[in-house]
Amino acid sequence: MKLIKLDAIDSTNDFLKALASQEELDNFTVVTAENQTKGKGQMGAKWKSESGKNLIMSVLVKDFLFDNEQVFNLSIIVSLAVIETLKSLDISNLSIKWPNDIMSYNKKIGGILIENTLKSDGRIVSVVGLGLNVNQTNFDELPNASSLAVLSGKTFDKDILPFLITERIEQKIQSWQTNSAVFWDEYFNSLFRKGVPMPFKNLHPETSGQNFMGIIQGVSPVGKIRILLEDDSVSEFDIKEVQMLY
Known part of the structure; x- marks a missing residue:
């Protein structure tokens, strides 16, 4: 694993994408930053992080995805790799809030943003961005957030986390064919919250703003969430069509 450590950058994802477009990088090249000025989350949300306290990383993944219908497979791999790493550090009550926010109890401790680029030869090159709250303890402006330090009462060596997480990503990719x-x-x-009734907000342009009750039933092969509605029908929604209210 090649590691590029930066002090401050607008976005590790943008930096790694630009670098990968200029030269042929090794698979699983990782970029980390102490501070990120324009961190991104799902649907353009901003990722705020206290400088020097948390893990901000992006990893290049090549030669895994070959079809747009398969892109959610990488979300599964990365989410599970992060969960397994945190379990090994004795962080408890972990879950994945669809599609790939990392939760402990009902608090968000991490977020994943995967950006895919289709190359002229048909290959899909992915940049996996991960923000993980590690040693930050002040979340006054983020009441739904927490960190490894708050949850465990101890401080962590965040510099070892990129190695632990990337190693697990690589292992899962290598065994995907037999273990998918x-x-x-x-x-x-x-x-997170699967199988229990909970409110959702409909974000679809035609019915935007309407709240409804539903029960998470699973996820489709292309990554849409399946929700059992009050009329006993099951509907599928993508990330731009529904928001979980909790």
């Missing part, structure tokens, strides 16, 4: 069904099951079993 197992990984899908693990992902479903790790889903």
